[in-house]
Amino acid sequence: MTQPPRLPLRSDDRDRAPVPRDPHRVQDVALIIIAFAVVLFLLVQARFLLISLVTAIVIFSLMSDAISFIARARIGPLAIPNWLASIAAVVAIAAALLSLTSIVLAQINTVLITTLSYADRAPEAIAALFSWLGENTEAAVLNSLQTVELGGYIRALASQAGNLMQGTVLVILFVGFLFAERVWFSTKLVNFTGDPVQADRVGRIIGSIIRRVNRYLAVKTLVSVMTGIMVWALAGLFGLELAVPLGILTFLLNYIPNIGSIVATAMVALVAYVQLGDPAATAAIFAITGVVQFVNGNVLDPMMMGRALRLSSFGIIISLAFWGAVWGIPGMFLSVPITVAAMIVCSEIPALRPLAILLSREGLPEPEITPAPPPNA
Template sequence: MAHTAGPVTPVPGSPQTDPPPQRPFPRWAVIGIFAMLAVAGLAYAQTFLTPVILAFVLALVFSPLRRALERVRIAPGLAAALIVTTLLALLIVAVTALATPVRQWTADAPQIGAKLEERVRDIRASFGADEEGTSLGEVVEKVTEAAAPGEDDAEAPVEVVVQEESWLTTIASSGSAILIQFILTLVLLFFILASGDMFYEKMVHVTPRFADKRKAIRIAREIERKLSRYLLTITVINFGLGTAVGLAFWALGMPDPLLFGVLAALMNYVPYVGAVVGAAVALVVGLLTFDGLWGGVAPALVYYALTSIEGQFVTPYAVGRNLKLNTVVVFIAVAFWAWLWSIVGMLLAVPLLVAVRVLCEHVDALEPLGDFLSARGAEREKDDDEEEPPAPQGRVAA
C-alpha cells in the first residue's frame, strides 16, 4: 500500500522560511535622478516656461493694484487692460528714448574696439617701461618679429580666417523669438489679471480639509504680499539709483548719461552681478572718453560707490528683515538661473527665492530649508518673535 507524503512542516530558521533580506530603499538616488531630470526639463522648456513664469510673477506683483481698482468699481478685465497697456506704453517710451544712443554705439562698435585696444596698450606701456625706456609692448613686438620667419625662409602658409557671426547678428537673429516671448508674457498677464481671484477659488475648491483651505490661501496671499512689496520697493530704489548714476555721469562729462542711468536701474535687479557688469561698462566707456588713467577709472569708481551705498544701507533698511536672504544662496541662485535661463533667469532668481522662503515659513516640513535660505541672525529674531510672555500669576499689588 502506497503512502503519500503529507505536508512538510518547515523548520524555523531553514532557507524555506527565511525570506531574502531586503535592502533599504535608495531614496537619495531617486531624489538625485528627479533633480537632474527636473533641471534638464527646465532647460529644454526654456522658451515656453520663461514667459509663463514671468507672467505669473508679474500677476502676483500687480494683483494688489488690480484689487484696488476693483474697489473703485472697475471691472477686472478693464483693470487688467489698464495695467498691461501702461506697462506696454512705459516700455515703448523707454525703447524710443534709448534707441538713438544704442544705435550710435552699435554703429561705432569697430572704432570703439580699436580705440579701446589702443588705450589698453598705452596703459600697459606706461606701467611696463623698463629703465632703458623700452616698454613691455615693444619688447613683446621685438620678440615676435625675431621669431617670425624671414623672406629667405620657406613660403609661409596662407592664414585662413573664418569670420564668425558678431553679437549683433546673434541678437538680430533672436529678436523675433524675444518679441514672441514678450507678447506671450503680456497676453498671459492680461488673462491672469482679468480672471480676478479665480486661482484662489480653484485652490479652495480642490483642497479637501477646511484647515488646509485656510492654510493654502494664507500662503498664497503671503507670497503675493511679500513679493509685490519687495519688487515695488526694489523698483523705487533702482529708479533712485539710476537717477543718481545719470546725474553723476552727467557731472563727470560721460556720453549719454541717460543710457547709463537706465542701464544702472535695470542691472540692479540682478544682485551682485548687475553691479559688477555696470561698473565694467562704465570703466570701458571712461577709458574711451577721458585721457589719463584716473580720469578713465573715475566713472567706474563712482558707479561702484553708488551701488555700494544702495546695497549696504538703502536696500537693507527699505526691504526689512522679513525678506533678508542668505547672500551665498542668492549668488548661487542668480548664477544657476543665469546658466539655465539667461537674462530672464537672473531677473527671476530673487523673486523665486522669496516665494520659496515664504512657503517654507508656513510648512513645518520645509522649515529647516527656510532657515537655511534666511540671512544670518534671522533664526534668532524669529525665535524671539515667537516667544510668548508668561501668563500673570495673580494680581499685582498696588
C-alpha cells in the same frame, strides 16, 4: 561530528559587522536624482516659455492688489466692475511693457553701434591699462584682444536682443489670461485642496509671497532709478556719448543682486576710458560710480527693505549662479523672487524646512503669514 559552539560577538566585532543597506532608500535617492535631472532638462529646453510665464506671474502679483483696490472703490453710487478694472490693467501693462521694451532695444542698439565704432580703439585702450607691467605684457594683451572677433559677439547680442520683443508679447498674453482667471482663483483653490481651512492656509502663504516680492521689487525699482539717474548725470557731466544708455543699463543691471552693480560700475569706467583716454578722469568716474553704487546698494537699499526679504547673502549667490546657468541673464533677474517663494514654501513643509533655514538670513524662515481672522471678527 558535532560543530563547536559559536562564540558571541565581542563589542568591537559588532562595531565592525557590516550594516545591511536599505534597498528602498537607495531606490528613493536614485528616483530623486532622476527627477531632478528631468526637471533641469525641462527648465533648460523650455526656458523661453518659462521665463515669460514667471515674469508674467511677477507682474500679475504686482498689479493684483491694485486691481482689487480699484474694484472695491466707488464713485458715488457706482462701483467699478471687476472685469473693467482687469481690462484696464492689462491695457496699461501692455502699453508700459511695449514702451519699456522699445526704449531698451533702442538703447541697446545705440550701445552696439557705438561699440562697433570703438572696436578699433578698444584693444589699444584696454592694453594700455597693463602698461605698468611692462611693454611685453602690454603687447601680449594687445595681441590677445586683437584676435577676438568683436563683431561676431555683437551680432549674437543683437540677435538675442531681438527676442526681447517676442518675450514681451508672450508676457502680455500670459498676464491677460491670469487676470481673466483671477476671479475664480479662490474657488479653484478650495476645490483643489478639498478643505476650506487648507485652502485658506495656502492662500495666506501665496499672499505672503506676493507681499514680500512686491516690496522687494518696489524698493529695488526706486533704488535702481536713483542709481541710473546719478550715473546718467555723472556721465553727462564728463561728456560721455553714451550717458543715456549707461544710465538705463545701470538701472536694469541693478536688478541683478550683488553682481549687477559691479558689472555696471566696470562698464561705465571702461566706456569712459575708451572714449576719453584719460586715466585720471577714468579713475574719478570709477570712484564716484563705485561710491554711488555702494551707498545705494549697502545703505539705502537695506534701510528701505527692512526685514521684508530676510534672505541669506550666500543663498542669493547660489540662486543667482543656478538660475543664471539655467536661464541666462533673465534667470539672474528672476533669481531673488524665485528664492523668496521657495524659502516661504519650504518653511511650511516640515521635510523641507532645513532648506528654508539655509536660505534665510538669521535661520528664521518664518513666512510671517497673516493669521486667519477669528470667526466672529
